[in-house]
Amino acid sequence: MVAWQAVLRGLLPARCGGCGAIGDVPHALCADCWSALHFVAAPFCACCGYPFELMPPEMLSPDYEDNDEESDLNHHADIFGGATKARSQHFNGVDYGKGVLCGPCLRHIPPYDRARAALIYDDGSRDYILRYKHGDRTDLTPLLARWMWQAGQDYWENASLLVPVPLHRSRLLMRRYNQSGLLAAALSRQTGIAFAPDLITRKRKTRSLAGLGRASRQREVQGAFAVSDRRATHYRLDGAKVVLVDDVLTTGATAAACARALKRAGAMQVDLVTIARVKR
Ligand SMILES: [Zn+2]
Ligand SMILES: [Zn+2]
Known part of the structure; x- marks a missing residue:
């Protein structure tokens, strides 16, 4: 964000990250949007975190x-x-x-060890998350990261690296920022855990995985992510406990492919934390 935009934003009244309403929105969400959110609550699966x-x-x-x-x-x-x-x-x-x-x-035990999400991705959270991803609402990062910190509370004591799921270069140019990178950076500031923004490389774009079967999803992401030896050494990946950061857990195929790449390159454990997860 360039300086004049920052100045302008400071002068404008707060706008709800969910419905866009202007007004008294202390947590970047108006009261109606806040009450429509569904936070993931225990009991949930010890592995994938699904309630x-x-x-x-x-x-x-x-x-x-x-x-x-x-x-x-x-x-x-x-x-x-x-x-x-x-x-x-x-x-x-x-x-x-x-x-x-x-x-x-x-x-099918997933290649990642655990997955946790702050919210259920549904009518209550969809607009909020889409605005964050595509609507230039990077100001929502601290709040979302705080929720993710809470969702991943079992991770922080032992984790050694925070790694975002990378966007493909062409998408990054279009969107100008990788929301997973912003969230991982914020989590790193909160926890003091090292941030490794470029540990995973996205080698090619993948199609939307929605609607594909398990085998097709796996084929689609096969070889899409890589971890180079040079970066693995730089970030001391060998034996590391990695927390992988993504925005929405949909099919889990992307996270699985990243986890495989990280473990092949030496990671001992890969846990995933996302803003939200879709309903099965
Ligand atoms: Zn609202
Ligand atoms: Zn499960």
Whole structure:
């Protein structure tokens, strides 16, 4: 932002990041928009962070898992404090213990270790997030980062690097800023954890992954992200616990591809934090 814009913005009355209304919006949101937000609340899956409350019944059903793949839960069990395959634990609300995983995670354990989001991406948060992404509302960064800090509270004690999911060069030129980079930088200031903005490189643009099946999504992001040896050395990635930062968790395929690239280059653990996540 150039100086005169900053001056102008300071003189203008605050504008709600959700509906755009001008007025008394102390937290960059008017009261109506604020009350429409749905924050992710426990209990949720220890791995992907999806709230059990919003999980479609078939995902909680004991029949959901079809055992077509052997999931390697050993590594994850350490992180979650002994996650087991006891799905019955989170069925009928019996015991929402810390290490309980959802059906989809039991079936295909994601390449990232944990995912946490501040908000549910729905009618209440969509406009707010789109304005942030495309509407030049970079002034919303501190508030969003504070929510993400809260959502990722289990991460900060042990994390060693904050890494944004990169935009492709052409998108960066169009938008002028990478919102994930702004959020990761803000989280780095809040936590003191090192910020590694250019650790991951986006080698090519990917199509929208919405509506694609699991296999097609994976194909689409295959090889789209890379971590060079030089950067891995520079940021001391070997054995690092990385927190990957993105705006919205949609299918998880992008985060998965980034996590794979980071782990191939030496990361020991990759956790994801986003502003919001879509409903399944
Ligand atoms: Zn509003
Ligand atoms: Zn899960």
